[in-house]
Amino acid sequence: MARLKTFLPLVLSAFVVLAQAKITQDDFTGVGHILVLNSSNWKTAKPEQKVGCLDNDGRVIKEKSLDECGTFVRLNDYPYTLSSKEGNCTFSDERTVPNTDSYYGKRDHAWTCNATYSAIIYDELYTINGFNYPLLCWGDIACFYDAKKIPDDDEKVPLWQFRWGSQQMDITPGHVMLQLMWSKTGDYPKRTDSESIPGPRVQLKPNMQQPLLQGQKARS
Numbered sequence: 001m002a003r004l005k006t007f008l009p010l011v012l013s014a015f016v017v018l019a020q021a022k023i024t025q026d027d028f029t030g031v032g033h034i035l036v037l038n039s040s041n042w043k044t045a046k047p048e049q050k051v052g053c054l055d056n057d058g059r060v061i062k063e064k065s066l067d068e069c070g071t072f073v074r075l076n077d078y079p080y081t082l083s084s085k086e087g088n089c090t091f092s093d094e095r096t097v098p099n100t101d102s103y104y105g106k107r108d109h110a111w112t113c114n115a116t117y118s119a120i121i122y123d124e125l126y127t128i129n130g131f132n133y134p135l136l137c138w139g140d141i142a143c144f145y146d147a148k149k150i151p152d153d154d155e156k157v158p159l160w161q162f163r164w165g166s167q168q169m170d171i172t173p174g175h176v177m178l179q180l181m182w183s184k185t186g187d188y189p190k191r192t193d194s195e196s197i198p199g200p201r202v203q204l205k206p207n208m209q210q211p212l213l214q215g216q217k218a219r220s
């Protein structure tokens, strides 16, 4: 009994440490699913806000089971990009649908994974050390995404980057603001010497300004 009493506080403090563990670049590696969160605030974003996942084509779908979600692999060497069985994933495929409702996103193309596309460093998604969860950002610290709606059963909804500026300060009217989260399911299929993936220069600090992580501000 005396042993149990001394053991219990130790277990509790270990749990506290675990709950506070912050994300590092190692948390966005290997093979996994990409969950879609209904979130407009990276500070409070959590898995409970999940409204779907990305399929192998890169579209947002309603997640009925994780098996229906796409399976993505992150390259662990340059250009550190994602691919699914459909190919390398990018926002720059001009054959995908543009975000015509958006003031600033009219020429943005939906995320897609394309069998013949060779990925480049600008296609990289990355996470930020210090996040509570492995949220995925793109480009110039753009950690939010834009979609017309949250998908219903069997709908496939295109995903665009979120842009804002003086003419459209918030999400495209009528659209939803989303975040992406890595849900790792395994390590690389072929074990290569694990080289550590460089992160972005930005690091979270307790008093960090939130606008820094709001998305692509359009220069007028």
Ligand SMILES: *[C@@H]1O[C@H](CO)[C@@H](O)[C@H](O)[C@H]1NC(C)=O
Pocket: 038, 039, 051, 150
């Ligand atoms: C998504 O988030 C918005 C804003 O918080 C909320 O109004 C809406 O009900 C949410 N939708 C779903 C399906 O979770």
Ligand SMILES: *[C@@H]1O[C@H](CO)[C@@H](O)[C@H](O)[C@H]1NC(C)=O
Pocket: 093, 095, 114, 115, 116, 117, 118
């Ligand atoms: C895939 O990408 C290549 C190179 O950008 C492009 O030429 C091709 O049309 C794309 N294919 C599809 C099916 O979108």
Ligand SMILES: *[C@@H]1O[C@H](CO)[C@@H](O)[C@H](O)[C@H]1NC(C)=O
Pocket: 078, 079, 083, 087, 088, 115, 116, 117, 118, 119, 120
């Ligand atoms: C995907 O992109 C990587 C990195 O550029 C490249 O090595 C690979 O050949 C590409 N795959 C295809 C199928 O084009």
